[in-house]
Amino acid sequence: MPAQKGKDLLLKLGDGETPESFSVIGGLRTKSLSLNAQTVDVTHSQSSGGWRELLAGAGVRQASVSGAGVFLNDAAAAEARSVFFSNEARNWRVIVPGFGTIEGAFLIANLDYAGEHDREASMSLALESAGALSFTAEG
Template identity: 90%
Template sequence: MPAQKGKDLLLKLGDGEVSETFSVIGGLRTKTLSLNAQTVDVTHSQSTGGWRELLAGAGVRQASISGAGVFLNDAAAEETRAVFFGAQARNWQIIVPGFGTIEGAFLIANLDYAGEHDREASMALALESAGALTFTPES
């Protein structure tokens, strides 16, 4: 994957309808996607050379997304707040240029608002996966 522009990494929230439509929630200046898999250690006294052995396909997988920036409009701000206060697991998409799209249910774990007296009000959020995710490679 060659170098890509960070601004092209997009975070979108689904509208929850049967034929789901996804919308960009804000002008995020920083975005991070973390994919994690817990390992299951099955090392025992007969493990070759005392090297650790891991059980393939076991453990829990999860994804975390974080971002910070500004809301682009009132509707996006209101929808994000409603999802947070409703503790809703909603479908989100994160589009990684040169890689593909990861989609699935996430909960908003953190929703932060900040502002300095001489700057714009900003927001930050953190999402935690709440079910199986799908990956669609970029074509």
């Protein structure tokens, strides 16, 4: 994957309707996606050469998304607040340029607001996957 513009990584929130429509949640300046898989160690006294053995397909997979920036409008801010306070698992779409799109249910784990006296108010959020995710490769 060649170098990509960080600003092109997008985070979109689904509206919960059928068909579902997704909109950008805010003007995020920093964004990250972390994909994790827990391992299940099945090493035993007869493991070849004493090397650790892992059981393929047995661990729990999980995705975390975080971002920080500014809300682009009052509707986006209100929607994020509503989803957080209702503790609702909503569909989110994460578009990673040069990689693909990850989509599925996430819960907002953190929703933070900050501001300095001589700068704009900012927000940050953290999402944790809440079910199976789909991946569509780019290209």
